[in-house]
Amino acid sequence: MLRTSYLRFASATGLAWLVAAGVLLAAAASHAVEFQLHGRTWTEAGRIMNSTDTLQTNFSGNWQQSMGMQIQSSVGISERLSGSLGLGLSQVYHSLGNPNQEKFVLSKFVNYVTEARLTYALDKTENPFFRADFGSFAFNYAPYVKNLGLYLFRGPVYPGFLVSGFKEYRTDTTRAGFLGLRLHNGLGNFQQDFLVNSERDLPPSFDWSLGYVARYKAFGALEIGAGVNFYHLIAENPDITDPKRSSVDGIFNHDDQLVASGVAYHPQELHYYEVMGPGDTVTYTHRGVKVGGFFSFDLKKALGVDGALGEKDLLLYGETALIGVRNHGSIYAKRGERMPFMFGFNLPTFGVLDFLSVEVERYTARYRADYSKLGFDRSLYFNNIAAPPMPTIKNPSAIPISAKDLAGERYKVIECPAGSDPSCFAHEGDFRVIATGDTIDVKGGPLDPENLTADDWKWSVNAEKTFAGHVQFAAQVANDHLVARPTRAGLLNEAGGISEVLSSMKDWYFMLRIGYFF
């Protein structure tokens, strides 16, 4: 199913790209057009300084290195019609993993469509009365966010995983994050956007989500906004989005057996439904509603401070959201655990840097941020290289993974001392073997399902400086929701790449980037 979906996604994206290219070329061929070419390239390197959770893969001390380039064109076809298309290429490496895995590391290439968009706008201002974007396009309702936040359109609802990382897709608006339609309306200081977005990052694929965001700018210094996202509102296949007993033959067997066994179990060991009480059974769904609010406050303008301060200095901003309005079973029973909030502040750099920001986030979800039960396949969203090593079930589940899946029955931990027969390091069916030196930190630790509080706080420090108008340096030190690329655990096997790397307050990483754009 995943592979089929992937091909269909590839076809849809390719079709959008071809349509955009064809329209632009046809228009360009028929009459003179306003044409601009943009490019950017970068090299980046960094290191995961500490990663507490090594159950699946040990990322501690792993260097992350890559480079990439993008070519993009924008065409003014007529007074009101314009378009953009582009392609990008990133050269990446597997994560190094442990000393045995890193010997299999390969350099890989990821090609992608940066944008394939047609736009109709009544005028060319930033906030026209009417504008429509169609295709694959970028949209960011809070462009001051460097890393954390942007909850409305990043990540699933059930489970409520948050998304962030260095130059992540939705904060780096040189790459499209939406596939569908955006309708924009501007009225003075007010603007509103209506979005129809096809899901292409996470299963269930190709469901349609409807989003709405409104923003108002007051006194030139304060902007407030709010939005809603009806996530997976229109299902491409309701049997996947809302699994029923009849959806797939035997789909509920695992849950039936677990419930019937009479043994105590954690709800996260279930896959699709939960018995809450006699006659009260909850079937979990991928559908959900996100609501959120955000603000930015420019202290410079509010206080009338000017002079040597940089354009982005002293900006305070924040965001909160409810990831899933409806309570759902015992796993999603508390709204308070589904409400992340973040604050950011641009420190004064007096023009030495473009910005130096600090962002802090709190999110108290009590489950592990691991996508393997939801499943995803080579999503650009996650910079993945290859298929995940072990999707735990066939159909995507809206229930987060249980720690028991990792350290209990599915995974048997066998220590392989130095000099062991190399076969010791191999997979044994569904069991995973962990090399000596890896840390196992679950039972009673911060990753214990009863005690998943070690990752409630996230933080990020970002800096950027542009020279000569086109040359850019960027840096980030953070403990965020990074999902690192998988390791290569053998000639054909891969490991990791499906869960967050930083799971306790001790964890952090840094990234540096240099590049240019025109």
Added chain:
Amino acid sequence: MRSVIGYRNLILACLTALPLMAWGQDAADIKYKGAAWLQFGRIMHSTDSLAHGAEANNMNGNWVQAAGVSVASVAKFGPYWEGGMGIVALQSHAARGDLSVANNWYTSLATSVGEARVTYTRPTLPNHKLQVNVGFFNYNYNPDVKNLGLYLLRGYVYPGTPISGFEARHTIPGANIFGAMASYSIGGLKNDLLVISETENRPYFDLSLADVVTWQMGDAFSVAAGANLYRVKPRNPENNSPGRDCKNVVTGYNQIDPTGTEHCYILDTVSVDTVAGTSDVDTVFGSMNGTKLMGRFRLDPKALFGLSGSLGKQDLVVYGELGVLGITNYRKYYADIKRRMPVMVGFNLPAFGWLDKLSMEVEYYASKNLPDYGKNETSYSWVPRTAYDEKGLPLDNGRDDWKWSLYFSKVTLGNVRFSGQVANDHLRLFGPPDIGLASYAEVLSTPKDWYWMFRTTCFF
């Protein structure tokens, strides 16, 4: 089928992008360049298939064929800043190997970043210039080399690994350094200081520090010398300098020798007591880290003697290079520094404008170690692989001391280039596409071995 679809999309993308680029010349100082090429050739003779002792890597008579496209741009941002970026798509075909594995043969399509650099150049004093490169960029300290040589920045130190092949990466303008370089020149004297992140040979991401000093004396003569502190800052020192309790053994590649042999250290027999039937064996510890040294020269007799007339610009140029692949001796395999000193000499034959370059290069490298680097790539071993003949005796690894290469190139019609090569060099081919049989061994191991390659390039 999948690669065919990919190739069609690539062609479509290129056909779309190129005219767009041509129309898109805007006011900024951005220049575009591109090339497309097709190359083919044949391994005429390969004495042995050392990779794993099986016949699958028998390259005798194998055709080698590839096609590629590159598009790049150079952008200037004011008087001092410049950037370069590029994309390369290569359609390659794995070597077929032996007939027994011919059913595994397929085509692969790979795209890569051709260049991703930022450059800052600024004159400091009259006749002085500073240049800083950061990112993924090209650097070639010996641009006369067509094939053999360039020992300082190519290949391992232990085991000493000369790299060569037809229009191999370091001999063409594409990027080959991931890191940074600061160059300072005073007239004809130039110093290049490089910090290099290792991305070609495993372990990846170790840092090397290299320096090259070049002195250009008029148009006729230049000399250069350099040192490379190879992997001076290893990412994980335990990988590179494993010691006795190392973990540098991994399976998966069946060319790797059995566990328990010399993976992490050398076992050197120092004495044998034939009466008692015992022997003393020393354990020698070493490292993949090491120091390379290089010296080179270039002499253009045309400029020296004022010759001109019908001779081409490159004709009669003599050049040469000497390398030292590791200054530390380790017993048994690295005991004699002279066997770690490859030397090459090249001469541009007079082509009188019929060809741009017609070069003969000869190399002597007296290493007695087996030219198979699978053990190093897949086990992080600093110890060379050993191989034995049918009688259990070590293979005579001195059969490949001499290498040679005859190369030509010609640009015609302004934008079309032909080039070709006949050689017995250090060519390595990724073996037949059975991944378990991946080859890191040189294909040409005796004086009888040779191959030829031909390439047609269209560029703008």
